[in-house]
Amino acid sequence: MTPDTRADILAALVGALGPDVVTAPAQIEPRYLGDWVMALTTGRPSALVRPRTTDEVSTTLRLCHARGVPIVPQGGRTGLVGGATPIDGCVVLSLERLAGIEEVDPAGSTMTVRAGTPLQAVQEAAQKADLFFPLDLGARGSCQIGGTVATNAGGNRVIRYGMTRDLVLGLEVVLADGTIVRSMNTLIKNNAGLDVRQVFVGSEGTLGVVTRIVLRLYPAPRSTCTAFVACPDYERVVALLRHAQAGLGGTLSAFEMMWPDFYTLMTTHVPGMPRPLPLGSAAYVLIEALGSEPEPDLARFERMLEAAAGAELLTDAVIAQSPAEARGFWQVRDGSGDFPRIGWPGKSFDIGIPTPRIGAFVDACRAALVRRWPTAETAFFGHIGDSNLHLHAKVTEGEQPQADIEAVVYDEVRAWHGTISAEHGIGVVKRPYLAHSRSPEEIAVMRAIKQALDPTGILNPGKILD
């Protein structure tokens, strides 16, 4: 971008929004120059804008649109695919000041929030009203609700409550040219024409900037049952999943499988990590149910597990006797966050494979890695009820050949008709592999929609599509 264009957009933004909202390039703090996985490597932004209102977002987009200046929207920058990483000459649009909860409506079971509100603040506001916002991620303290909408975030409770898309009733979004689309629906059902919100959820900032959201809330659970079980093989893990879904009414809220490579690594190498069951089983599963009545729910949970044991779907099981013990079970599952701490410089993946075939895929994927790197080690785990598999792969000591590992794993994913991204999105990191999971015709539809809503291509260019 030419120095003239840079100076022009900066002056226009400062003139319209003031120096408190607009930061010149030299003063931009480093945290705005990258996200969790990727920094801006060359070039620099033209400005950082931190609006406090939807109108200020609209003004920013209008000014950029008139000049063809790219916009990179940022939430909490906790994404894992480089979706919030700036590009040279862009205006970085941070939503962090457009934050706060506008309304909690207990009778309607809805909440109206601004995009920059941290997820945890949303969860806590729901709790205060004796309600429940089920979306939950490790980054809850720093990710923003607008970012979860833009990326259609998943997390641990998708099996019961769905992804972010399923929790969004309405939204307000600013289009590339600054048009404010207010679609703040609070109704569960609304079939008045095309469902505009669906287009923007999960669009990773490429179609519009989400500024306000109406969220759907649920009743606060009054009981939690948590078990850690061992199964003899993958086929019986799937049978146990269906058995638990059928036997627990609608209450199954997590079904997290850990392969022995993951379980052994976690419970052997992470200091202080509990080991709920002995090593040596073919599969471990954390099962959670959120219910309404502690005693009857626990009795039913036990009956479900006993019947599963009777049918030889599991070989061992332990039920958490306290919230602390349940947290210990989750600590194992969430141990993926400890990989760096144990000096396991693996490459991580977020892939999806049809649930019945995940077991065979894991074997094939591991074999493919070992064929290429005989020293390769893997750690597989995932939300298998959601057909979502995570993988950490370490193929050598020290620095990992990231691109080569990606190529091997994503080629397997393609062969198994899976997805290269179950929940993290595409961003820039996975863009080269989009065609592994989407057909040319699907990608053409994406491009047609992008062209329709952002004809000059200023919104988060280079993310999802090139």
Added chain:
Amino acid sequence: MTPDTRADILAALVGALGPDVVTAPAQIEPRYLGDWVMALTTGRPSALVRPRTTDEVSTTLRLCHARGVPIVPQGGRTGLVGGATPIDGCVVLSLERLAGIEEVDPAGSTMTVRAGTPLQAVQEAAQKADLFFPLDLGARGSCQIGGTVATNAGGNRVIRYGMTRDLVLGLEVVLADGTIVRSMNTLIKNNAGLDVRQVFVGSEGTLGVVTRIVLRLYPAPRSTCTAFVACPDYERVVALLRHAQAGLGGTLSAFEMMWPDFYTLMTTHVPGMPRPLPLGSAAYVLIEALGSEPEPDLARFERMLEAAAGAELLTDAVIAQSPAEARGFWQVRDGSGDFPRIGWPGKSFDIGIPTPRIGAFVDACRAALVRRWPTAETAFFGHIGDSNLHLHAKVTEGEQPQADIEAVVYDEVRAWHGTISAEHGIGVVKRPYLAHSRSPEEIAVMRAIKQALDPTGILNPGKILD
């Protein structure tokens, strides 16, 4: 349309697809000339095409696209807004022969079906595999699954399982120019780029023709609890709704309210209709829970109702002691189908109002009707947990002034920030009122997407948008 264009498209279609697939105008049976609510009043189609394969659908669209000939897709023609009604010169595209279930995958809990399959056949195929396809409508025997996708159909169990959108994992759709987009995802989570399927669900045949679908299945319920209760006022109906949601875990599957005008009419004038509770209460609710274990589920259901009675949320309640008794409760709720039979030539509505305000809306709407027509009578009922209200209004004896009644009701809906269509869609019938529920900016986004995917406007023209 000129006779030349008509003759040309007919010849092209017959040449490409043969006379078995293509029917000339004079031979088209009357049932293809309208849907449940609206017949083609002037003009006639150029041809009826009944393809057996996706390729034949593609050929049809390609030939029409090249000539600018409009296409009107038809499923079971059971829609209530004229969405499947042909227009002069169009090619009617019936999906009825593109039918059949391709696969039921119990381990994956998915089903792959062709668009023309009747909903009831889908339900039965799920049941045969000890699974459950929860979408259910009165028209189950004649509506087609492709039509439910095209209209994002709702029904009685949305409160638990969502609308059709929530049950569609993947789809195959043919675009206006004949391009086949295969997006037959079987994964619960797939964030690989824009979610293409969302654009087509609920688009009423205006963006593409759905040909095949991957559906999500659920475990078959093993218990059903059904109650019919009376409440002292609307506020306590909402409190009861939240109480039931919180107290029944995830099992609440229906919460159907009937206002006294509806309840009295049904249980007084329909021959053989049961009357589960005496007349005289301010509100009646049918509550259903689908669970996993008959005895504990019934005990919990009773505890929930007892606690509600203790909190004075309800004044009377009866629990069905047999499936026959439960069917009797549903017979009252589904009595709306009996309006013609009792000589009640009302105008019916499918509107949405935020749940907490439905009670006040009903009063305001009834008052507005009576102001205009002092003899007006109403019958209100609805899925209030889904913020969905149905209304039959009869303002005079004999023929009803349909357009005037619409104007009064939809003006109220606009004033209360509701939707003119919670589940039936827009079609042609509600098109004049779309702006009552959608802002100009929302409608502009709809138009941009329509323009992007169907630039020559051949797909179901005049439906949703003019």
